[in-house]
Amino acid sequence: MTDERELFAQLKDPKQQHAAFGLIVRQYSEQLYWQIRRIVLTHEDANDVMQNTFLKAWNRLDSFQGESKILTWLSRIAINESLDFLRRNNHPTVSTEDESSISQMLQADPYFDGSEVEAMLQEAIATLPDVQRSVFLLRYYDEMKYSEISQILNTSEGALKASYHIAVKKISDFFKSRD
Amino acid sequence: MNEEKYIEEQVGRRNPFTVPEGYFDTFADQLMASLPERQPRTKYVWLRPLRYAAAVVCVLAMGAMTWFALSSSPDVRQPIQAEAIQVSSDVAFDEAADYAMIDNYDIYACLSEE
Numbered sequence: 001m002t003d004e005r006e007l008f009a010q011l012k013d014p015k016q017q018h019a020a021f022g023l024i025v026r027q028y029s030e031q032l033y034w035q036i037r038r039i040v041l042t043h044e045d046a047n048d049v050m051q052n053t054f055l056k057a058w059n060r061l062d063s064f065q066g067e068s069k070i071l072t073w074l075s076r077i078a079i080n081e082s083l084d085f086l087r088r089n090n091h092p093t094v095s096t097e098d099e100s101s102i103s104q105m106l107q108a109d110p111y112f113d114g115s116e117v118e119a120m121l122q123e124a125i126a127t128l129p130d131v132q133r134s135v136f137l138l139r140y141y142d143e144m145k146y147s148e149i150s151q152i153l154n155t156s157e158g159a160l161k162a163s164y165h166i167a168v169k170k171i172s173d174f175f176k177s178r179d
Numbered sequence: 180m181n182e183e184k185y186i187e188e189q190v191g192r193r194n195p196f197t198v199p200e201g202y203f204d205t206f207a208d209q210l211m212a213s214l215p216e217r218q219p220r221t222k223y224v225w226l227r228p229l230r231y232a233a234a235v236v237c238v239l240a241m242g243a244m245t246w247f248a249l250s251s252s253p254d255v256r257q258p259i260q261a262e263a264i265q266v267s268s269d270v271a272f273d274e275a276a277d278y279a280m281i282d283n284y285d286i287y288a289c290l291s292e293e
Contacts, residue, residue: 017217025207033203037196047202054210058217106195114195121190140183141192172182175189 008066017061025054028071032078038137039082041102041122043111049085053078068151075152083130102126124174132167135160 010020032053037046056077057064064073103119106112112119125133134153138144146157146164153160 014217018211018214021214022207022211025210029206029210030203033198033206034194034196041196043196043198043202047206050206051210051213055214058214061217111197111199112195113197114193117190118193118195121186122195140186141194168182168186172185175186 004069007070011061011064011070021058021061024070024074028074029054031071032074035075035138035142036078036082038125038141039079039133040085041106041126042109045085045089049081050078052085053081056081072148072151076154079134079152083134120175120178121171124171127174128167128170131155131159132163132170135163136167136171139164 007020007023010016011024013020029050033046033050036049036053037043040046040049053074057074060077064070068076102123103116106114106119106122107116114122125136128136131153135149135155138149138152139146146160149155149160150157155163
């Protein structure tokens with residue numbers, strides 16, 4: 001794995017940046033994909049959003065000054081693109097009346113091999129507002145530290161901890177109400 | 180019970196999503212082939228701070244001119260204040276006269292006796 005500083009220097013050099021960008025796509029695309037996929041849910045949409053994410057990163061290379069890790073910077077763009085995608089495609093926070101459609105859609109999706117309970121978890125997550133949804137996904141599935149999530153979402157660690165606990169409570173109540 | 184633990188016991192942390200076979204192997208090549216040419220940054224980037232400085236100077240200059248214009252003729256205000264004081268004392272006198280139920284003839288008579 002290329003050293004972060006070395007990679008950053010290559011990204012800033014016009015003669016090397018294309019190759020360097022190819023390196024970061026290969027290095028980080030899978031990790032970014034799953035962050036995106038858990039928000040937008042389908043493979044087709046995740047693929048579109050990931051392409052937009054890297055395209056945006058390519059166009060914004062000049063404005064990235066190494067103030068964070070490359071993956072943190074990319075994750076920030078990916079999460080924002082994912083949430084913007086949901087807003088543009090009229091996927092507001094799912095209301096309780098629409099919950100069953102998410103679960104049914106997922107169980108019919110060839111690229112979802114989860115159980116009914118796992119589909120229900122995705123339903124519950126889809127009811128959360130943006131920040132709660134994002135911090136829950138990054139913390140629960142990626143087991144990311146609050147300090148890292150804070151850099152991605154540009155929110156204080158205290159606010160993130162509160163959001164996470166609220167999200168956990170809501171999801172827990174969601175399951176208990178269906179027991 | 181810890182609610183996070185409750186969720187983990189109900190569902191686990193397994194990733195239930197999958198991708199088409201070979202997706203990640205081909206994604207990078209396809210993306211890099213579709214990347215547009217990067218536009219070089221403008222050569223005159225060094226001018227930007229100068230532009231910002233010029234804008235600040237303009238705003239300060241306009242503010243100073245406005246301040247000087249407003250504070251340049253203080254004498255204009257004094258006659259207006261004197262007139263305002265005169266008007267209010269006349270109004271007070273009229274009100275007092277109405278309350279005492281005296282008219283102008285009574286006032287003239289009173290004044291002529293002095």
